[in-house]
Amino acid sequence: MPDPTAKQVVRYQRDEAVAWLTIDRPEARNALSAAVRKGLWAGFERFRDDEGAAVLILTATGDKAFCAGGDLKEMSASSLGVPPPDFLPYLGRTVLTDKPVIAAVNGVAYAGGFLLAQMCDLVVAADHARFAISEAKVGRGAPWAAPLPWLIPPRAAMELLVTGDPIDAQRALHLGLINRVVPLQDLLAEAAEMAGRIAANAPLTVRASKRMVYAAAERGWSDALEEADRIFEPVYLSQDAQEGPNAFRERRQPRWEGR
Numbered sequence: 411m412p413d414p415t416a417k418q419v420v421r422y423q424r425d426e427a428v429a430w431l432t433i434d435r436p437e438a439r440n441a442l443s444a445a446v447r448k449g450l451w452a453g454f455e456r457f458r459d460d461e462g463a464a465v466l467i468l469t470a471t472g473d474k475a476f477c478a479g480g481d482l483k484e485m486s487a488s489s490l491g492v493p494p495p496d497f498l499p500y501l502g503r504t505v506l507t508d509k510p511v512i513a514a515v516n517g518v519a520y521a522g523g524f525l526l527a528q529m530c531d532l533v534v535a536a537d538h539a540r541f542a543i544s545e546a547k548v549g550r551g552a553p554w555a556a557p558l559p560w561l562i563p564p565r566a567a568m569e570l571l572v573t574g575d576p577i578d579a580q581r582a583l584h585l586g587l588i589n590r591v592v593p594l595q596d597l598l599a600e601a602a603e604m605a606g607r608i609a610a611n612a613p614l615t616v617r618a619s620k621r622m623v624y625a626a627a628e629r630g631w632s633d634a635l636e637e638a639d640r641i642f643e644p645v646y647l648s649q650d651a652q653e654g655p656n657a658f659r660e661r662r663q664p665r666w667e668g669r
Contacts, residue, residue, distance in 0.1 A: 419580065422456050428602060429463035436472030442522045447498050454499045458507040464609040464616070467601045468530060469514035473594055474559025476513075479521025479544065488526065498522060500554060501529040502624060508617040510608055514601035515539045516594065520576070525554045531620060533588035534601045535579045542576035545556035560627050562587050596606050612654060613668045614645045 421432045431453040433440040440446070457466045470476050499505045513519075520542045525544035527533050527541065545552045558567040562585040570577070579591045592600045608616060618641045625641065626634040645651060650666050657664035 419443070419445050422454055423656050424460065424463055425470050425602075427462065427464040428605040429464055429466045431456050431457065433470040433477060436470070436474065439475035439478035439518070440470040440523070441478050442498060451496075451505075453497045454501065454505045454507075456512075457509070458505060461660075464613060465477040465510060465605040466509065466511045467514050467598075467605055469598065469601070470509060470516055470528065473517060475517040475523070476515040476519045476531070476539065477523030477526055478518055480550075485669060498525070500525070500533065503529075508621050509614065510605075510620055512547045512601050512605055513587070514596055514597050515541075515579075517543070518576070520544045521550070521552070525552075527556070527588070532604065534590045534592065534597060534604065535588045535654055536594040537580065537591050538594060539579045539582075539591075541570075541575040541579075541582050542572045542574060543570045544576075546572060546574040556625045557627070612650045612664070612666050614644075614648050614650055618642050627642075 419433065419435045421430075421434055423430050423432075431450070433445055433446055433450070435441065435443065442450075453465075454466075457463050460541055491610050496505060497523050500509060501507070510532065511530045513527045513533045515527055515533060515535040517536065517538065517601055518540045519527045520540075521544045523542055524543050543552050551572060555571060557565070558570070569575075577585075579588065583591050584590045588605075590600060623636045625637045628636060650664075653664050653666065
């Protein structure tokens with residue numbers, strides 16, 4: 411029986427300004443097969459270039475796994491050594507977009523699945539979700555986790571990396587790895603509600619805010635403030651910057667133009 415194609419195992423769709431990218435390989439715990447990786451590349455690049463999409467929600471089908479990581483059977487068959495730079499799309503590194511991406515984690519997020527959640531800007535998780543950097547248990551590496559001590563305390567990052575043990579959604583919330591925990595039946599609605607509120611905001615401000623957060627991670631205090639001034643100057647000078655106060659004065663909803 412032939413393997414499913416990338417189009418079948420990863421779906422991109424858009425509901426007004428909110429795009430959805432869904433991994434649909436639940437029988438294999440949504441593991442990162444070659445077809446899934448190809449579909450993720452295509453989906454993230456489509457979102458980046460989709461002018462009608464303001465926010466993306468990354469999720470998966472089923473109630474067991476968001477993504478269990480790499481497809482170990484494929485890795486074994488190919489004797490995979492060091493993964494090439496284009497092995498998996500990595501937001502902020504190999505795929506650049508200043509539009510927000512939300513992970514809606516519907517189950518376990520292990521290894522490469524942890525990476526998918528880590529690289530998103532915001533994370534909503536089902537209350538039964540679990541997170542693990544399990545590479546130490548199978549002799550693989552996790553260089554992609556280098557930004558993790560920026561997201562959570564370094565000692566917590568160290569524990570995740572060297573033990574390979576999973577943490578539950580509540581501990582992930584406590585550490586600041588994720589933003590919200592909800593029952594599974596509410597997961598997609600919660601992610602959609604968050605995405606809708608972001609999409610309703612001034613797009614130039616939203617995108618500049620995302621750029622500022624990541625720019626600050628690479629700089630010291632003074633340099634970060636100077637870079638933030640540079641990032642937000644075109645926002646202040648935009649038509650939208652006048653539209654917001656005008657709409658407030660006229661007691662109506664703002665009509666954002668993104669310019």
